[in-house]
Amino acid sequence: MRYDVLIIGGGPAGNYLANLLARDFSVAVVEKKGSFGGKACTGIIGAENYERLGLPEEAVLNELRGAVFYSRIQNFEIERKSPQAYLVDRKALEKSLAERAVRRGVDYYMATTFRGFRNGKAVLQHLGERLEVEADFYVGADGVNSAVARAIGAKTKAEFLSGYEVEVVGEFRKDFVEVWVNKDMNGDFFMWVAPVNEGLARVGTLGSIEALNRFLRVRMLRPTSIVEFKAGTVGFGWRKPWVRGNVALLGDAALQIKPTTAGGIVFGMLCARALREALLAGKPESYEKLCGAIKNQISFGMRFRRIFRGMSQEDIERVFEVLGSREAREVIESQADFDDHVKTAKAILRRPKLLAKLIRISPSIVRYLV
Numbered sequence: 001m002r003y004d005v006l007i008i009g010g011g012p013a014g015n016y017l018a019n020l021l022a023r024d025f026s027v028a029v030v031e032k033k034g035s036f037g038g039k040a041c042t043g044i045i046g047a048e049n050y051e052r053l054g055l056p057e058e059a060v061l062n063e064l065r066g067a068v069f070y071s072r073i074q075n076f077e078i079e080r081k082s083p084q085a086y087l088v089d090r091k092a093l094e095k096s097l098a099e100r101a102v103r104r105g106v107d108y109y110m111a112t113t114f115r116g117f118r119n120g121k122a123v124l125q126h127l128g129e130r131l132e133v134e135a136d137f138y139v140g141a142d143g144v145n146s147a148v149a150r151a152i153g154a155k156t157k158a159e160f161l162s163g164y165e166v167e168v169v170g171e172f173r174k175d176f177v178e179v180w181v182n183k184d185m186n187g188d189f190f191m192w193v194a195p196v197n198e199g200l201a202r203v204g205t206l207g208s209i210e211a212l213n214r215f216l217r218v219r220m221l222r223p224t225s226i227v228e229f230k231a232g233t234v235g236f237g238w239r240k241p242w243v244r245g246n247v248a249l250l251g252d253a254a255l256q257i258k259p260t261t262a263g264g265i266v267f268g269m270l271c272a273r274a275l276r277e278a279l280l281a282g283k284p285e286s287y288e289k290l291c292g293a294i295k296n297q298i299s300f301g302m303r304f305r306r307i308f309r310g311m312s313q314e315d316i317e318r319v320f321e322v323l324g325s326r327e328a329r330e331v332i333e334s335q336a337d338f339d340d341h342v343k344t345a346k347a348i349l350r351r352p353k354l355l356a357k358l359i360r361i362s363p364s365i366v367r368y369l370v
């Protein structure tokens with residue numbers, strides 16, 4: 001068997017790339033699992049990018065048009081008229097993209113695990129059987145614990161966090177996400193409540209299971225109303241290089257994920273577009289450069305993480321006072337971009353009054369963000 005491109009990993013990034021490449025290359029996807037989905041992931045994707053990337057309508061479970069932010073002692077609301085984000089069914093998203101790719105001529109090898117490279121070929125295992133597949137180019141889209149990244153000797157400098165998420169029955173506001181920032185409950189990350197509908201929500205956080213349990217208690221959600229539990233890992237930082245010889249890394253395998261919110265689906269897909277462009281030009285080495293905008297977002301997110309880590313809950317309360325002010329809410333409501341947090345931060349810092357207040361809280365916040 002020989003292909004132009006062999007994609008290892010049939011998650012959102014790998015399946016999306018398969019679709020992009022199908023017209024110009026012979027492509028195969030190798031997926032370790034026997035079926036799609038199942039990953040711990042809230043499935044929130046920015047609405048604008050969802051449309052722009054042409055993602056399947058049938059995977060959308062709910063439309064979200066606002067958020068309520070809670071600290072220990074305050075809260076404020078951001079409301080938009082149109083949906084800003086969708087909550088999707090990961091299995092439907094992945095399967096639908098895979099079906100599209102198959103129709104475009106892509107070969108899928110399900111329940112098949114990549115084991116390594118030998119003599120320029122990918123060594124795969126399907127159930128008890130070992131096979132070798134040769135390709136001109138290989139893409140590791142095999143997630144945060146990428147075996148492909150290990151096989152090409154990629155180096156990682158990142159913060160890894162465990163993620164815990166439950167689906168819980170309760171009463172929720174259907175089109176609003178809750179974001180809770182409270183270091184007494186969780187010093188590592190915020191907690192979120194993302195409604196699937198009025199009666200069911202995905203509730204999660206990064207850090208520890210104890211943090212999620214503390215939050216469930218405070219949010220008065222009963223552990224015995226949980227109908228699904230998932231755990232996973234995210235990596236914030238750098239894994240380099242993104243391309244070595246005829247192998248590229250994509251999506252979580254390259255840590256193409258927002259350190260601000262742990263959203264990785266859109267970044268992986270935008271980088272898939274860049275990779276297609278590089279491959280069509282016959283210049284795979286230009287892939288990283290073509291992902292420049294995503295790299296800027298990751299750098300920004302890393303600075304944001306550093307600020308968050310250094311802040312006390314009292315600092316967070318003071319930032320909440322600024323962000324909850326009428327002026328800040330107006331800026332966020334009119335200019336915030338779900339996937340472009342650099343743009344959102346710049347829009348806030350461009351307002352002299354808001355900038356002055358943030359400098360008063362901590363000059364380093366502003367210095368780090370710009």
Ligand SMILES: Cc1cc2nc3c(=O)[nH]c(=O)nc-3n(C[C@H](O)[C@H](O)[C@H](O)COP(=O)(O)OP(=O)(O)OC[C@H]3O[C@@H](n4cnc5c(N)ncnc54)[C@H](O)[C@@H]3O)c2cc1C
Nearest residue numbers: 009011012013032042043044114143163251252263264265
């Ligand atoms: C708790 C939690 C909540 C999250 N919420 C969101 C969210 O709301 N929105 C968002 O955008 N992101 C979210 N993320 C991040 C998101 O899940 C990832 O960024 C996204 O899944 C990355 O997609 P991917 O295709 O790169 O990798 P993955 O989704 O990890 O897919 C990799 C695929 O490769 C396969 N694979 C692995 N190893 C091999 C191998 N050796 N051989 C063959 N196949 C292999 C796996 O089975 C898998 O199907 C969340 C993450 C966590 C942990």
